[in-house]
Every structure is written in C-alpha cells, then in structure tokens.
Amino acid sequence: MSNDILFLAEFAAGTPARSALELATGAAELASQSGGSAIGLAYGAGASDGAAALGAQGAARAIVLGNEDRPAITYAPALVAATRDAGLALLAPATPNGRDLAAAVVGSLHVPAFGPVRAVRIADGVVESEQATLQGSVVTTSRPADGAPSPSVVLVLANTFTPTDGGTGSAEVSAAPAAEESALTQATVAESHEAEAKVVNLEEATIIVAGGRGVASEEGFAPLRELAGVLGGAVGASRAAADAGWIPYQLQIGQTGKVVKPALYIGAGISGAIQHRVGMQTAEHVVAINKDPDAPIGEFADLFVVGDLFQIIPALTEEIRRRKGA
C-alpha cells in the first residue's frame, strides 16, 4: 500500500467542479504530510482535456475514469478498480454524486468510511478526520482501526479546503482501464426537469446573503437577491423565513437545514438562534444586519450593523456596484 492520497474530481465541459479544486488542494496538503502523491480520479464530460490542470492545485497524477456526460454512478466500477489498494485515503466531496461514488467504494472494498468531515490530516501515518456532531456542540476525531484495509474513504464538506490559486503545475494524465459492465454502468437518467425554484448549491457558495423573519415577505428577499447577485453569491435563509413560505426549504441554513462554510456570510433580519448558528458558525467572516442592538447574532458577528435591512442592503448593493464601476 502506498501513502498516496486519492481524490474525486468531477468535470463538466472540460472544467473541474469547485469540489475538485478544493479536494486537489486538500489531497496535496495531506500527501505532503504522508510522503505520497496527490492523485485525481477524474470523470465527466471533458475530464481527459481538463485533468492535467489539477496539477495547478498540487495533484501529481490524474487517472481519467471516463470522459462522458453520464450519471456519476456509472463511473463506480472504474473508480472501485482504480481505488483498490491504491493509497492511504480517497477524498470524495460530500455532494450527492460524491456520496454515491464513495458508498460504492466502501461497499465494494469494505474499507473504512468517515464523514462528512470539516477537517482532515495525517497523524501517525493514518488519516484522522474531524466531524461535528450533536448540532455542532461536539467535535469527534476519528481514525481507521489498526489493520483496517486502505484506502479510508473520507467525505469532505464543501469549503473545508480553499483551492490554491492556479500554479503552473501539470498533472500526469492516464486513462483508467475499461471497467467491467455491471448494473451500475448501465444506469441512465430517467428524467430531468428544471427545478420549480432556481436553487443554487448553498454548500458550495463562497458568499451567502441570508434573510430571516425580519425580511417580512417573499418580496422582501428581492434586495437580498440583488446584493447576492452583485457579490456573485447565493441567497440563504433562516427556518423562520422558510417556514413562512418566503423561500424554498432547500435554502434553509441550520440544524435542520444546510451546513454552510462560506468565506462571507451576511445575515439580515436573523436573530442568531443556536439552531441557525450551528449551520453557519464556521463561516470565515460573519456580517449581521439587525435593527435590534441586542440580537444574539451580534455576539458572534465580525461586523454587526444595527439598522433597518431595507435601508442598509440597497445602499450596500449600490456602493458595491459603484466600486465595481457597473
């Protein structure tokens, strides 16, 4: 068994998903601790064209599992074959596709599984990961048992690693041997349709503008959407706003919603209840806008703006537009 760190890299139109760049960065970090190499397992449309570029984040090699736009699970047999005895760990993104593929590897190879995790490192030659449990109040550190088979499969939450800025490195690309036909390779998409509401993947957003009960109505979210638009971010919400039907539940952040880790979280008209906080407390920077100077969110915000969100948010949007020269 080698000390290599494998990672899943999903591609569309020759471009890696953000999760691929994050995991390439993370795998390179871990490989420097383990004394192995970071190896991407690339799949999806244009993967063979784009895989070499994973070297910019530190991947030494990339193995292309397949190059077509087909359901991720169809790549499972090739992934299992490429992963068998292949290294210390396989990092998979905690996305629906990442979870499907990770489950296929764990089920086929009977290797240890961890996650979703917010931190991974190498300790005493094994992969050690940290997972938040009990609504974020307890952090569990896990390692594979002595003698457990490798690689450990680790589901990694979005934004756990920040992609390094494009270096000039180039990964050595090779093709995985053709996988045997199985029920998995024959999976097809039965139907796909536009979602009723346009929902972005909140867990992958680097900037989130979230609204709560203070937003007061469905229309009240319009200025938040504008601000998110100029910042290139996504809109999220508290449960109070989702319960009121102002915004889809898929955008709820918190204990019973999504756990997010953006670089910037702006919470407007949100009091900061513990059940909301556990979903966003690992944001790098928290800005809160609330008209109540005693709102609990003020206790943990990096910047607490006391005032009416309907005055502050449009003014902020205008100022950002002005500075961008748009």
Ligand SMILES: Cc1cc2nc3c(=O)[nH]c(=O)nc-3n(C[C@H](O)[C@H](O)[C@H](O)COP(=O)(O)OP(=O)(O)OC[C@H]3O[C@@H](n4cnc5c(N)ncnc54)[C@H](O)[C@@H]3O)c2cc1C
């Ligand atoms: C089991 C359980 C699970 C839960 N899960 C979640 C969860 O996943 N996510 C979640 O968010 N909550 C969750 N909750 C609910 C949580 O306890 C809070 O009730 C909820 O987060 C409150 O939402 P809010 O901050 O939007 O509303 P409120 O607490 O009512 O706060 C509204 C805030 O808006 C401010 N405000 C009003 N008007 C304006 C204005 N014009 N400008 C600026 N500020 C204004 C007010 O001062 C106030 O601070 C859960 C609760 C339970 C019991």
